[in-house]
Amino acid sequence: MATQYTLQITNNSTHYGSLCVYATPVDPDKIQFDLRSLAWFSKAANPNTSVTFSWPLQYSFVWSETGKLVPAVTFIASESQDADPSDANSNRAYFDIQGGAYKFGQPSSAKPAAPGTLAITTSGSIPDSKAAIGVGIGGKPALVVNAAPNYMYTFIPKIKYWVAFGNFIEGEVLDLNAMTSIHEISYPVNEYVKSVILNADNTWSEGVSFKEFNDRIRGSRPGREEWSAARIG
Secondary structure, three states: OOOEEEEEEEEOOOOOEEEEEEEEEOOHHHOOOOOEEEOOEEEEEOOOEEEEEEEEOOEEEEEEOOOOOOOOOEOOOOEEEEEOOOOOOOOEEEEEEEOOEEEEOOHHHOOOOOOOOEEEEEOOOOOOOOOEEEEEEOOEEEEEEEOOOOOEEEEOOOEEEEEEEEOOOOOEEOOHHHOOOEEEEOOOOOOOEEEEEEOOOOOEEEOOOHHHHHHHHHHHOOOOOOOOOOOOO
16 A cells, blocks of 8 residues: 655735645656656635645546646646556556547557656657646645657656645746745655744744644653654555
8 A cells, every 4th residue: 555645834914825746857858858847736814724635646647628738837647557666567558649638558559668768659649738647645636847859758666745735726837937935845764744833934843743742742741642644644
């Protein structure tokens, strides 16, 4: 069973807005195409309230007939195909047109993907920049690119998580150069629950992790039952 991650975000600012989670590649210099980050999760929050997002670390291939990917365009997946970077049979997809409509074809039609990666091969019938393809995480589209014909798009499933505050719609293409009030979310080894706080001055701070809570309980109240941040799944 896939590892389950949880992120709690508290809006302690004085403003109503959207709390958004998005992903970026760990090493963007290795990406040889115009990969776009989507508002992966987004939820509205009033001041002094919290929202919680949870997701399994499971990947999928996705596509949508978006037209040119520009900021504010919304990507709504028309098809999703399970993907696994550790499985040579499911770490690749073939994006084609069948009967006049876009569709993922048989994975065996795609070029082999390197171990530990995810790859989408496009057929020669795909028009340039009319549709977008990419990778979903936990059942939601996260990173996408406009499709061109006869190309192999390789995605490295090593990402950074970020949280932002503003006005977002889930699935919209983000303009990362214009993003403000953002904070990177990192999960230490064997920790799968995080808490972050948007402060009154619109800065971010880390909340108390379950591990820190357990450590405090151990130090102040020996013998008391601990909260567990053990791996879920």
